Amino acid sequence: MPELVFFSGTMDCGKSTLALQIVHNRTARGLQSVIFTRNDRAGAGKLSSRLGLVTDAVEVTDGMDLYEYVVGVLSRGGRVDYVVLDEAQFIAPEQTDQLARIVDDLDLDVYAFGITTDFRTRLFPGSQRLIELADRVETLQVEALCWCGARATHNARTVGGVMVVEGAQVVIGDIDGIPDEVGYEVLCRRHHRRRMTRASAGAAALSADVLPVPRA
Ligand SMILES: Nc1ncnc2c1ncn2[C@@H]1O[C@H](COP(=O)(O)OP(=O)(O)O)[C@@H](O)[C@H]1O
Numbered sequence: 001m002p003e004l005v006f007f008s009g010t011m012d013c014g015k016s017t018l019a020l021q022i023v024h025n026r027t028a029r030g031l032q033s034v035i036f037t038r039n040d041r042a043g044a045g046k047l048s049s050r051l052g053l054v055t056d057a058v059e060v061t062d063g064m065d066l067y068e069y070v071v072g073v074l075s076r077g078g079r080v081d082y083v084v085l086d087e088a089q090f091i092a093p094e095q096t097d098q099l100a101r102i103v104d105d106l107d108l109d110v111y112a113f114g115i116t117t118d119f120r121t122r123l124f125p126g127s128q129r130l131i132e133l134a135d136r137v138e139t140l141q142v143e144a145l146c147w148c149g150a151r152a153t154h155n156a157r158t159v160g161g162v163m164v165v166e167g168a169q170v171v172i173g174d175i176d177g178i179p180d181e182v183g184y185e186v187l188c189r190r191h192h193r194r195r196m197t198r199a200s201a202g203a204a205a206l207s208a209d210v211l212p213v214p215r216a
């Protein structure tokens with residue numbers, strides 16, 4: 001049975017790499033795909049991984065009907081064996097419904113890759129709809145780690161190295177970003193709640209009064 005699968009994880013856990021590996025393995029067996037993406041850091045119409053691999057993709061735009069797009073390819077005589085979507089958090093909920101329709105009405109597997117929550121720990125609308133509709137939600141095996149060594153479960157946004165909890169939901173950026181600009185860091189929940197990034201934890205360790213030690 002064809003499936004809608006949502007591969008999710010924090011930033012930098014290898015989602016795009018896995019997407020490219022799935023495409024590579026299936027291409028080697030003669031299978032053809034439609035690859036969608038939206039707002040990849042490498043630019044419009046690209047699916048890129050931090051390991052340096054990149055492939056061309058169809059950029060999803062506002063209002064685009066993903067089901068109609070695939071039907072269009074097929075009706076022009078094109079072949080589509082499965083569908084891949086990266087940066088799935090950025091598509092609209094109704095576009096997620098269109099992915100489910102691709103599975104159910106066109107009998108194609110759809111593999112979607114994305115982060116579930118934003119820098120405020122709130123679900124992206126597209127990811128929420130994927131969790132609601134997917135046949136399977138898979139958490140990636142390669143865990144990104146917080147600076148403390150615990151499994152990273154949340155994405156923090158930094159501006160000038162300082163963690164922020166207000167701002168637009170969508171700001172394209174990378175981990176280990178340029179100082180003074182918007183960047184991201186993956187953290188465990190404990191340190192996300194305490195707003196402790198690697199930089200601020202280092203500063204706290206240097207402070208004389210980190211713990212409220214009672215005076216004798
Ligand atoms: N220099 C490197 N050597 C080995 N692995 C790397 C290197 N740089 C990045 N990676 C791997 O790539 C992962 C990020 O891959 P990517 O597909 O870009 O992540 P995502 O799409 O989840 O943000 C890292 O978690 C790490 O496992």
Ligand SMILES: Cc1cn([C@H]2C[C@H](O)[C@@H](COP(=O)(O)O)O2)c(=O)[nH]c1=O
Nearest residue numbers: 011012115118119155169170171172173
């Ligand atoms: C947490 C968070 C992330 N983003 C952006 C930043 C990146 O451009 C992508 C995630 O890409 P990755 O391949 O998973 O590393 O999402 C955002 O816009 N808003 C956020 O809150």
